[in-house]
Amino acid sequence: MNSEDLIYTLALQHIPNLGDTTAKKLIRKLGSAENIFKEKKINLLKIDGIGQIRIKELHDTKHLKAAENELKFIEKNSIQTFYFQDEDYPEKLKHCLDGPILLFSRGNIELHKRRIISIVGTRQITPHGVSFCEKLIEDLAILNPVIISGFAYGVDITAQKAAVKNGLQTIGCLAHGLNQIYPKSHKKYMSEIEDNGGFFTDFWSTDTFDRNNFLKRNRIIAGLSEATIVIESAEKGGALVTADIANSYDREVFAVPGRPSDKFSLGCNNLIKAQQAHVLTSVADLAYILNWKVAEEIKPVQKQLFIELEEDEQRLYEFLKLQGKTELDMVALNCNFPTFKTASLLLNMELKGAIRPLPGKLFEVI
Structure with a gap:
C-alpha cells in the first residue's frame, strides 16, 4: 500500500x-x-x-x-501496516467481520502457515496457574505454535515469557498505540518479545488510553487464533469476553478446570459447564480437538530397542499391539480410561516413539 x-x-x-x-x-x-x-x-x-x-x-x-x-x-518509527485486503494480512483475522481495516505491528512477526493459539486469563494468576501455564507451553514447544496474548499482568505475561523461554514466537496485542506500553513495568520484556515475535494493535499513537480499549483489543486476540485457552478466570473478566468472541468467530475455546471453591476457577468451570469451552488438562486435549499431528513435527527416528513406558502407557501399548489400528475412543473404552486421559497417554507414547497417529484419529504400534 x-x-x-x-x-x-x-x-x-x-x-x-x-x-x-x-x-x-x-x-x-x-x-x-x-x-x-x-x-x-x-x-x-x-x-x-x-x-x-x-x-x-x-x-x-x-x-x-x-x-x-x-x-x-x-x-x-518503522511501523508495519497490514491492510485487510492485502495478502500479508493475518489469514484468520480476514474471516472476522469486525477485524480491523488496518493493523499496526512492530517486531519480527511471521504467521504464514503457522499454528496460532491465544492464551488469556486473570491478571491475578495463582501459583497453580503459573505452574500449569508454564508446563503447557513447555509441552507445546514440539508443536511450534505462535502464542498470542495481551501483554497484561498475570496469565498474559506468564504465557509470553514462557513462550520466549521455549523458543516460540509470541505476539502481544495491545490496547493502545505503539508509542506507549501498558503496564509500564512490562517495558523490560519488550525487546525479547520483539525479537521472538512482536506486537499488534489497531490503535493510533494519538488514541487516549481507555479501559474500553481492552474490550476492543480482545477481538484481535481471538481473531488471530484457531483456538483460545483460558487458564484462570474469576466469574467475570476480560478473558471470558475473549472466549465469547472466539466462540462467535466459530473458533475452538479451551478452559482449565479447577475446584468449585477457587475464585479464579469459576469462570473456567462456567465455560465448561455451559459447553462454551473444551476441558483442557494437557497438550493432548488441545492436539486431539484441533487434530494436530505430533508425528509431523518430529524428524523420523529409528524405533528404540527398549522404550520405557509407564504402567498405564504399557496397558494401552499391549491393547494396540493386539488389536492393531484403533480409534482413540475405542482405545479409551476398552482400556477403561477417560478419553482425555487416553489422549494424554497416547501423546506421551507417540513422543517416546512407541506408537504413531493415523488419519481418522487412529493409532497403531510402531
Whole structure:
C-alpha cells in the first residue's frame, strides 16, 4: 500500500462511530478508501448503513489531516501496516467481520502457515496457574505454535515469557498505540518479545488510553487464533469476553478446570459447564480437538530397542499391539480410561516413539 492509499485508509479508520464492519462494506462497494472520500453525497446516501452524520464526517478535512500526522509517526518509527485486503494480512483475522481495516505491528512477526493459539486469563494468576501455564507451553514447544496474548499482568505475561523461554514466537496485542506500553513495568520484556515475535494493535499513537480499549483489543486476540485457552478466570473478566468472541468467530475455546471453591476457577468451570469451552488438562486435549499431528513435527527416528513406558502407557501399548489400528475412543473404552486421559497417554507414547497417529484419529504400534 502506497502512502496516498494509506492516508485515505487511515482517515477512514479515524472517523468516529464508523466501525470496521461498515468501513469494509464501503471499501468493497466503492473500491478503495480514496474513492469513498471522493464519492458524491447522493451516491453515498444510497448505501445502507451510512446516513447523513457519517457522510458529513467523510467531508470533514480534519480526518485527512490526522491521517497525515499518523503516517509521519508510522514512517518515523518503522511501523508495519497490514491492510485487510492485502495478502500479508493475518489469514484468520480476514474471516472476522469486525477485524480491523488496518493493523499496526512492530517486531519480527511471521504467521504464514503457522499454528496460532491465544492464551488469556486473570491478571491475578495463582501459583497453580503459573505452574500449569508454564508446563503447557513447555509441552507445546514440539508443536511450534505462535502464542498470542495481551501483554497484561498475570496469565498474559506468564504465557509470553514462557513462550520466549521455549523458543516460540509470541505476539502481544495491545490496547493502545505503539508509542506507549501498558503496564509500564512490562517495558523490560519488550525487546525479547520483539525479537521472538512482536506486537499488534489497531490503535493510533494519538488514541487516549481507555479501559474500553481492552474490550476492543480482545477481538484481535481471538481473531488471530484457531483456538483460545483460558487458564484462570474469576466469574467475570476480560478473558471470558475473549472466549465469547472466539466462540462467535466459530473458533475452538479451551478452559482449565479447577475446584468449585477457587475464585479464579469459576469462570473456567462456567465455560465448561455451559459447553462454551473444551476441558483442557494437557497438550493432548488441545492436539486431539484441533487434530494436530505430533508425528509431523518430529524428524523420523529409528524405533528404540527398549522404550520405557509407564504402567498405564504399557496397558494401552499391549491393547494396540493386539488389536492393531484403533480409534482413540475405542482405545479409551476398552482400556477403561477417560478419553482425555487416553489422549494424554497416547501423546506421551507417540513422543517416546512407541506408537504413531493415523488419519481418522487412529493409532497403531510402531
